[in-house]
Amino acid sequence: MRAQCAKLSANDISHYQTVADRRILELEATRDLSRIWLHVDMDAFYAAVETLSNPSLKGKPMAVGGMSMISTANYEARRFGVRAAMPGFIACKLCPELIFVPTDFKKYTHYSELTRKVFEKYDLNFLAASLDEAYLDITEVCKERGMSGGEIAEELRKGVNEETGLTCSAGVAPNRLLAKVCSDINKPNGQFVLPNDRLAVMTFISSVPIRKIGGIGKVTEHILKDAFGINTCEEMIQKGGLLCALFSHSTAGSHCLVFFLSVGLGIGKTDTPQVRSRKSISSERTFSATDDEALLYQKLASPVGIVLAADIADMLCTDMKKEGLCGRTLTLKLKTASFGFLASLQFLLAFHLTVEDMIKVRRYAPLLMDSRRAMLCTCPTKAGSRGMTWTVDKILTSCILQEMVRSRAVTLEKYICSCEDILKHASKLLKAELPISLRLMGLRVSHFNEDKIGAPSDPTQKTLTNFIVSGDSSSHELLHYGIRDPVDSNNQRDLDVHHCTSIDNVEAEKTHEPSSNKIADKVTAKNMLGEVSQCKEAGLSLPGQIEGKSADRTNQVIMDNEAVFSSEQRDELVWVDDYKCSLCGIEMPSNFVEERQEHSDFHLAERLQKDESSIDSRTSTLRQRLFFIYAMYTYIYDQ
DNA sequence: GCGGATCAC
DNA sequence: TATGGTGATCCGC
16 A cells, blocks of 8 residues: 555645545535434453452452453453453463453353343443443433433443442443543543534544544554554544545445544444344354364264264354254354464575565465365465555564464355254365364354345245256256256365375475474474474575575576476366367366366376476475475466 | 455454 | 454455
């Protein structure tokens, strides 16, 4: 975005500034100062509830959660820097005295209900944002009782305290966006009132840091700061021209111009939306990374007879039954083990990576993670290619250490809710990903039965599969092209897996390295030093030890390899009669452009694999093989 | 409709 | 030793 900013001419900027100014005027015209909204936020809710049921915790630093993750911490613990969403073992280091209390949602739900009974007295249609937060439209109650927003807030907070013994904070403002910001100002056990006055709102919002705004998270904050120099809401307006030039004009979304400008103006929603029904239901578990297929299947569902608590499909099914839901889209979520640090280190050392290169590595990381897919897949993550500015630090953390999340979904013809159905389709989704090493799996069902209400679709219209199978279609031969119901594509998948077994050698080969690069390898200082010295032995040059082997030379080698691949092997695939693959005989019409490309890639991958093993037997220093793998991925990625 | 990404709590 | 779980939404195919 910075680059795009730089490209703008003075003319462009003044043009966009005009457009932005017009938008600002339009938005200003929509400003609604007629409502009074109140945002209530319970203070350290879970921690406070736990203290209530165990008063001996009072005054001591305490956190709700475990060694893996903390949900919330009381104010004593916060003084040490302990925060929600912090891993427990880190919190321990910050505060060795810290007391841990496991989460108990039953308790929190109970107290949440008590608070909501109080909220109801002020707004029957209040919006519950979570167990411990709610928005109330107190316009009417203020009028009826002739009280100010501040007075109502005082009374409500007192009521909550009497009812529960807990304290809360409140913000009163003309809209929800502002009310939320306000409730944070005098936290804990305090309140802040922003009057329904345009000047007051503008003065208030001008100095608010953008991160305080709901919807602006870590990433958006970083983009706005880094690319536009926007730190406060006021600057949203000042840099309106730039924002206008680079953000979409769509009317919704937290990443659109209208949203950013309204934040700058302190404009937010004032309506009471109708209660929205849920759109999906899911269950997921984190576990210690494994690539054991039986174990992975077992995480989805235990073998018959053995019921484990951590059975994802069963948990989901139970929840669905509770809510009486049936859905027809099933999504499998996967979190792969973190990208091996040692593997990354080898890349760094081998290629003297610049920042640019590191971005590439991140792009290739998913390919490296999963060599089988890498050969067929042409879609690595695009995150690194969006022109975001990356600090070296950011790259190191996200490129090397960040785990990768994927999802795979099917939409079925029938609505499902039984554990068997969920499991059947989930297993197929998982099967297509094997082999893989995972540390999390999750299942989500969406596209519920009720979704249809109000949808313009014609229930009598047949699906494509039905259309073909039922014989309405005159082109029965379509079936001969291998078009199947995706749900029933097991055979095809099996074929892929079979074809790809040879490719797994890339991965298998790694285990023959002097020290293995297995995913989720433990990284210790000792380990790392050992690895570096082994890199040396294997002929890898290290920074500062480079003679003729400069980064340029490295690039040259890669480019040479690329050139060879492109000229010789790219065109060797011939479609006989423009129809049949000369290598394996598979039939594919010429208009299946992408499918054909993928098919060629597959044969290419096969070929590369063979080449690599022959090189491996001839010479093969670690360095050479890294070159080879790098070039291979580069080529496939570019394809 | 799918998959990645972001966000809230 | 060790960095969660649930749900929503948006964007670009």
